[in-house]
Amino acid sequence: EVLLVESGGGLVQPGGSLRLSCAASGFSFSSYWMSWVRQAPGGGLEWVADISQDGRGKSYVDSVKGRFTISRDNAKNSLYLQVNSLRADDTAVYYCARPPEYCRDTGCIDSFDFWGQGTMITVSS
Amino acid sequence: QSALTQPASVSGSPGQSITISCTGTSSNVGGYNLVSWYQQHPGKAPRLIIYKVNERPSGVGDRFSGSQSGNTASLTIAGLQAEDEAAYYCCSYGGGWTYVFGTGTDVTVL
Numbered sequence: 361e362v363l364l365v366e367s368g369g370g371l372v373q374p375g376g377s378l379r380l381s382c383a384a385s386g387f388s389f390s391s392y393w394m395s396w397v398r399q400a401p402g403g404g405l406e407w408v409a410d411i412s413q414d415g416r417g418k419s420y421v422d423s424v425k426g427r428f429t430i431s432r433d434n435a436k437n438s439l440y441l442q443v444n445s446l447r448a449d450d451t452a453v454y455y456c457a458r459p460p461e462y463c464r465d466t467g468c469i470d471s472f473d474f475w476g477q478g479t480m481i482t483v484s485s
Numbered sequence: 486q487s488a489l490t491q492p493a494s495v496s497g498s499p500g501q502s503i504t505i506s507c508t509g510t511s512s513n514v515g516g517y518n519l520v521s522w523y524q525q526h527p528g529k530a531p532r533l534i535i536y537k538v539n540e541r542p543s544g545v546g547d548r549f550s551g552s553q554s555g556n557t558a559s560l561t562i563a564g565l566q567a568e569d570e571a572a573y574y575c576c577s578y579g580g581g582w583t584y585v586f587g588t589g590t591d592v593t594v595l
Contacts, residue, residue, distance in 0.1 A: 407584035419582040471521035471536035
């Protein structure tokens, strides 16, 4: 069974930092691109970032470029999101997500087939 | 990277069909056949229900179907059921391994 478990969220002051983690199990983690998607309270979904299987390929939504860094440790089956210079509009549930099975060992994501339960970041003074 | 445009809400009676539109640009929806749709119940993680415009993952009923014409994609739910009441989001590849979601549509079963 594919399982994604996020952690690391919390209450942080504006300008602060956090490191989110996503522990993956039940599949060959190193074979897939992985992504972070967030959802503000009462709001819609927003793709945040993704990373290639070897960690060399990374993409970010414009609003987080220069502040967030996605990374992964394939030996630990873990995905990370370092979030710095946090702003109020970064308040959201952060989900890690995996693409469909057919994207294994390819450069595709196409869609987000498996999701974790999310971890909440609240940015407030 | 502006959000794709969806109607805020759509409603229908049990058994009816409804269609949700998702409008983007030639840089996302119209440029690729990589639109996906997600169903999200309150307090739950999103669930993939359509990928690659009109493909259904295993376990998703054939009441859900997708289509695309130019810069607009659509999700149709046939034979509306009470459990279909949820928020629905489209998503499109935007090039360069970037993705953009729609604004979301709340479906109400009357």
